[in-house]
Amino acid sequence: MYSIDLSGKKAVVFGVANHRSIAWAIARILHEAGAGIAIAYQNERLRGGVAKLVEPWGDTMLVECDVSSDENVAVAFEKIGEAFGSIDIIVHSIAFANRDDLGGKFMLTEREGFRLALDISAYSLVSIARHASPLMIENGGSIITLTFQAANRVFPGYNIMGTAKAALENEVRQLASDFGEDNVRVNAISAGPLDTLSSRVISDYRDMKRIHAERSPMKRNITAEEVAKTALYLCSDLSSGVTGEIIHVDTGYSIMGI
Numbered sequence: 001m002y003s004i005d006l007s008g009k010k011a012v013v014f015g016v017a018n019h020r021s022i023a024w025a026i027a028r029i030l031h032e033a034g035a036g037i038a039i040a041y042q043n044e045r046l047r048g049g050v051a052k053l054v055e056p057w058g059d060t061m062l063v064e065c066d067v068s069s070d071e072n073v074a075v076a077f078e079k080i081g082e083a084f085g086s087i088d089i090i091v092h093s094i095a096f097a098n099r100d101d102l103g104g105k106f107m108l109t110e111r112e113g114f115r116l117a118l119d120i121s122a123y124s125l126v127s128i129a130r131h132a133s134p135l136m137i138e139n140g141g142s143i144i145t146l147t148f149q150a151a152n153r154v155f156p157g158y159n160i161m162g163t164a165k166a167a168l169e170n171e172v173r174q175l176a177s178d179f180g181e182d183n184v185r186v187n188a189i190s191a192g193p194l195d196t197l198s199s200r201v202i203s204d205y206r207d208m209k210r211i212h213a214e215r216s217p218m219k220r221n222i223t224a225e226e227v228a229k230t231a232l233y234l235c236s237d238l239s240s241g242v243t244g245e246i247i248h249v250d251t252g253y254s255i256m257g258i
């Protein structure tokens with residue numbers, strides 16, 4: 001428990017698949033800080049697991065939202081608007097690419113795999129921000145997303161997801177500009193490797209994680225809780241002057257040249 005008080009704030013968290021999801025660590029810390037939480041999960045298959053996770057919290061809003069369609073996003077925000085009235089915090093913790101596009105030569109990425117990865121992993125933030133906008137601009141708020149250093153540098157195996165993260169980071173700056181005068185801040189956390197459903201399908205993930213621990217200044221990997229703590233800062237008034245930023249939570253790995 002940290003001494004940041006988010007009571008009275010309402011947060012929508014996208015991207016909880018299971019207890020390992022980064023979104024779950026963030027949802028937990030926001031809940032502990034007193035925020036009301038709605039969890040937007042991808043599909044019916046995940047609903048039971050997500051419901052079990054939030055069971056100890058009592059009544060928590062669960063809303064299905066596959067972000068591959070704008071209509072789904074619109075319907076989800078309609079339901080959230082009816083329940084919450086307004087929203088203070090959005091957590092976007094979503095990514096997807098075909099397994100075949102997360103390994104081998106990047107040049108072999110085909111048009112459909114490229115489209116799919118960019119659509120789900122990058123465009124979804126634009127769609128979510130647009131549909132959340134009417135519920136956020138009156139009181140201001142914070143939107144955060146999750147990125148990875150492969151946006152800027154080559155991580156073999158990360159392939160098309162690096163391209164998607166580069167697009168996502170650009171969106172963070174453009175959305176921060178769009179929303180600036182409404183006092184809605186938009187930032188990203190660039191996290192180091194963490195064992196989750198998504199990272200497991202990256203072909204060189206194990207090496208990536210080992211090398212990260214060996215070469216980062218702090219000589220270890222990060223924890224999901226460390227990402228959540230930075231999310232808490234970005235969602236709170238402590239970061240009131242921060243927008244359009246990509247904050248690294250990576251035990252310093254990204255600063256090293258060799």
Ligand code: NAD
Nearest residue numbers: 015016017021022042066067094095146193194196197198
């Ligand atoms: P995860 O698999 O737990 O989360 C990914 C989420 O995306 C899942 O909840 C999944 O349901 C959701 N999703 C995928 N397609 C969707 C769709 N069409 N509609 C709605 N939701 C959809 O894995 P994670 O590692 O917690 O990933 C969360 C975010 O963190 C991703 O953006 C990922 O790229 C980023 N990230 C992860 C790491 C890592 O090492 N795990 C490092 C840096 C950044």
